[in-house]
Amino acid sequence: MITVNENFLKLQAGYLFPEIGRRLRAFIAANPDADIIKMGIGDVTQPLAPSVIEAMHKAVDEMATKDTFRGYDDGGVGYEFLREAIRQHDYKVRGVDIELDEIFVSDGAKPDTANMQEIFGTDNIVAVADPVYPVYIDTNVMAGRTGCAREGGGYEGVIYMPCMEENGFVPALPTEPVDMIYLCYPNNPTGAVATKEQLKIWVDYAKENKAVILYDSAYEAFIRDETIPHSIYEVEGAKEVAIEFRSFSKTAGFTGIRCAYSIVPKALKAYKTDGAAVDVNPLWARRHCTKFNGVSYVTQRAAEAVYSEQGRAQVQQTIDLYMNNAMTVSQSLSDLGYTVYGGSNSPYIWLKTPNGMTSWEFFDHLLEKANIVGTPGSGFGSAGEGYFRLTAFAQPENVKMAMKRFASI
Secondary structure (H helix, E strand, O other), X not given: OOOOOHHHHHOOOOOHHHHHHHHHHHHHHHOOOOOOEEOOOOOOOOOOOHHHHHHHHHHHHHOOOOOOOOOOOOOOOOOHHHHHHHXXXXXXXXXXXOOHXXXXXXXXXXXXXXXXXHHOOOOOOEEEEEOOOHHHHHHHHHHOOOOOEOOOOOEOOEEEEEOXXXXXXXXXXXXXXXXXXXXXXXXXXXXXXXXXXXXXXXXXXXXXXXXXXXEEOOOHHHOOOOOOOOOHHHOOOHHHOEEEEEEOHHHHOHHHOOOEEEEOOOOOEEEOOOOOEEEHHHHHHHHHHHHOOOOOHHHHHXXXXXXXXXXXXXXXXXXXXXXXXXXXXXXXXXXXXXXXXXXXXXXXXXXXXXXXXXXXXXXXXHHHHHOEEOEEHHHHOHHHOOEEEEEOOOOHHHHHHHHHHHHHO
């Protein structure tokens, strides 16, 4: 008799974004002439940079001839030309020394943050910010690292660290020992950022408690405040306790062609049940190369082009467009009397729902009255109730129209 992994049965109904899609499809079916403006799911809208397209065309041509054809890359960890570009432009320029074999190229930060937990024991205690990107939680549920879903949201066995206005959406240290800590800055969904001093507190905590920080830095390119660190490795000692995740998806518009990477430092240790230290880097290398055959050559050449002089300038233009959108949304909603956070170092705007509406009530209200799609804050955790997320990944003209519609409801 074939049995199922019963941990999957613990999952709460409907992953957040499919539920948004279901409600949207139902609304469109009932209102086929509605002009919908989508500011919910964080997919990009601007085309790939010309330098990226040029590199892809050249790489496709290389794949068409025997002498330049490429198959598997170096063990699935990424071609050296891309890892070297990452090492130089994302880390060395910020005074961080990362070795090539600490860089693992992948097809997305989402699968990396989801898969990384596989190399750690299922008896580890997980701590997450609340609200939180759902993938961090759901993948640990699937692995059996949590208890059952609780009434009112969340799972037994998980330490939830509230992120509220009072703490600037940067959580306080847990009051009980934890082993795996998920942090995301700039934060999805709140748009908050963490200072170097705040991250140092977490690094020190992880060192003292022999914990690991799983640090999602997918939105670092949107940071405009130069005092805010782009990498947790800008904090002294972080290589001993942190794994970092980065992505080309939002930075360079790669949501449709898929490329990202993780940094797993050789200084990072985990522990056996008898207390013996184990190097984490070779564990991830083995898992990565066993279950993944690498990102396509064409895509990796495209990612390399992001770091060229022209590529950097072109990608920055797109980032500036999105951040101008974020500024428009933030300022417009503030002028309308909404309480708004984020949007200054992040493409996400986090607003309080008006008139005591729940997050899903405001979702339905906004869709019905203004034909705008956003993301209910409660979908990110119980502390997200009463909040709503909008993204800046939209065409500028649609953002301006959306703000006019907000003013009319």
